[in-house]
Amino acid sequence: MADWVDERSEIPVDPEFGPCWHLGVLPIQDYGTAITLVASHTVVDGIGTCVALADAAKGVRHDFGYPPPHSRPRRQAWADDGRQAARGLPEVVRAVGAAVKLGIRDLPSTRKGARPAAGPDLAGEIDRPVVVPTVTVYLDMAEWDARAQHLNGTSNALVAGFAANLAQKFGRLRARDNLVTLSYPVNDRTENDFRANAIKGIDFAVDPVPATSDLREMRSAIKQALISGVGKFKEQERVFPLTPLVPKAVVRKLPLGAMNAADLQVGCSNLGDLDPALAYADGTEADYVSLRMVEQNLTTKSPELSGGELNVASGRIGGKVFLTVRAYRPGSENSTNVVREVVTATLADFALTGVMQ
16 A cells, blocks of 8 residues: 555646645555545645644535635736735835845855765766655554653654654764754644644754653753744744745756755654544544655655655554654665664664554
8 A cells, every 4th residue: 555655645736737636545455445635735734734634524614715716807816916916015025135134144154164965976877756765653642652751751752752763873963963953843823724834944953862761852952942943933934925936947946955964954743633533534534644745756866855865754643643754865775665674673762663554
């Protein structure tokens, strides 16, 4: 079934012209049904996806305020859109000012000569399509919580500790201090919040060594990051209105692989406790529910993969904790079996067991 999930993840989505999401259903003989939903992150984030699915299962409908298709003449639609764009101009002007301010502030760090870590030389490698190997493991929630408590931590700290230990095994350590940089999305969605992405991203460094024996240092690092990081994010958030105005040609030339490559960031997305209704996508309770990140149209020479990749996502539902691990190392063997081996070793380090798919 894992191959089928990978296959579904590669079916294109298009947030501009549609479809921006698609469903897949696979009957499994003598067992039940597998269901996948692939959606563009441009139109919804992880928590938003969970809320939408739970609402659908409960029959909850929302009025987004959009006019029905073909309800306005084209001329009126252009006029309405023009007025809306005009109302947004002051925000764009403020965003330009914020961008200049942030650029000047961050300029000294560029002059200090911090360069991303050099990746393997792939000049002679054939450019071929890549599906980044992903493994999902399901653990008993009571066992998981007991282990977190034994290590003087919380479920949140245990997810971060697990990700840091994985990063150490995959060699994603900062060269200057052997710490792991966790890229940590924080949910910012409130009730009746229909924003596509209601998250704030913070980054912080942790020591992976003590995580398997004591999570107090991890808890402290997360707490401090939330205090200082979210405030810093509000500054960066002011430049977001400029995003639609950036030409595609400019985006294509951005050195995506070099961004933050020196820190070898590790994605760590903990969705927390999810609405039980999420498990009833087909009207009956699912035995296993999980979410994972997907990137489409990648090749061996995609700039997004030039520095490698490691992402961990987690959530709690139906008496289980799921962990999805997505990992890629340029110039190395990249297979599901390799990721399974590393995940299995990490589970052993934390004295945990689970069902792996």
